[in-house]
Amino acid sequence: MKKKLVLALAGVLIVAVAGWWWNGSGDRIAARNAKPAAVAGGAPADGAPAALVTLATAERQDVPVTVQVNGSVVSLNSVDLRPQVTNTVAAVHVKEGQFVKEGQLLFTLDDRNDQANLARARAQQKRDEATLADLERQYRRSQELLAQNFISKSASDATLSQLEAQRAAVAADRAAVQSAQVALGYATLRAPIAGRIGAVNIYPGTLVQPTLSLVTITQLDPIAVSFPVPEANLQDLLAAARSRAKVEALVSGRKEPLSGVLNFVDNTVDPQIGTVRAKAVFDNADQSLWPGQFVGTRITVRTLSGATVVPAAALMMLSEGASLYVVDQAMNARRRQVQVLYTFGTRVAVRGVEPGEQVVIEGSQNVRPGGKVRVDKKPAPAGTTGVTPGSAASSDTQAPRERA
16 A cells, blocks of 8 residues: 555656656747847847948939030131132242131232233223214214204114114123123132131142132131030920020040030931931130040030939839839838939939938848838948849948847
């Protein structure tokens, strides 16, 4: 009886010890498998740490929309001077590279034959004018005699016919004199425009003819710059031309750009390259611009008033379009699709973000939509570029996971 009692007490004691050990090990397993409620440093309850990001504030400002392309300098007027008759050069009155005024004498041809022709024509005119004066006196006398019935009417009419023929001869003589004067004028060649003389390869005694170019005169002040503009900016360019918008020429070796006025837009778009040719006029008294020179051009075609501007590094180019992360006051990041209006330098004007909102410019590859973020206190490096989610970028720092 005592032996059965001892065995029963021993069994109860073993069961109690076994239950205590089992309950303790379960608590340890549960404690070990349990997720921490929070992680130091701002981790959410699901255990994912807050992404380390750099933020920037969206700003409101007026953004000038500029088009910057390469252009070439062209002269507004350029004349290839040629003689109109075959003749011999008598004198050269200019030197190559010289600046000339409009109407300045450049070349003189041998005009002896033209002078003789002009003198002959004038002499013929004077002779016919004297004959005309005599016939006019005869006609007046015939009219007096006809009134007194001393001559017949037919005799008076014959005198009148001779008078009219002589008047026609005098008119022809005057035309011949004018023709001789024009021919004599071909012997002197003057500058039709003001500009700079090119190379002169003509010397006294040279036989010239209409197919030979004597010299080229190029206008340098004012001067023009021709440049192509993408057809996407055509309507803005036409509006700028109507308002005579300012155009800047960026010349190598000059710190300050030259300022000109847009005055021409071509009437067709080049279908092969999709551009339209435009031209701006510049004052060029110091010859900073030279025909044929390549220069950079910049024109403001319109202005985006009160646009929202963010760093270009905030944009992410996804399949559905451009988007960025906007962070609210609770440090929750929300992905928002935006419309890109204009990019200038490292900033971009967008639609879909309000001024004052915080956007992520670094660390966006670690951000999950709706997830928590924490701010990296160090300043963002200059020239940061946007990173597409899921891609690796050496310029972005991976957010370290903090220990619980």
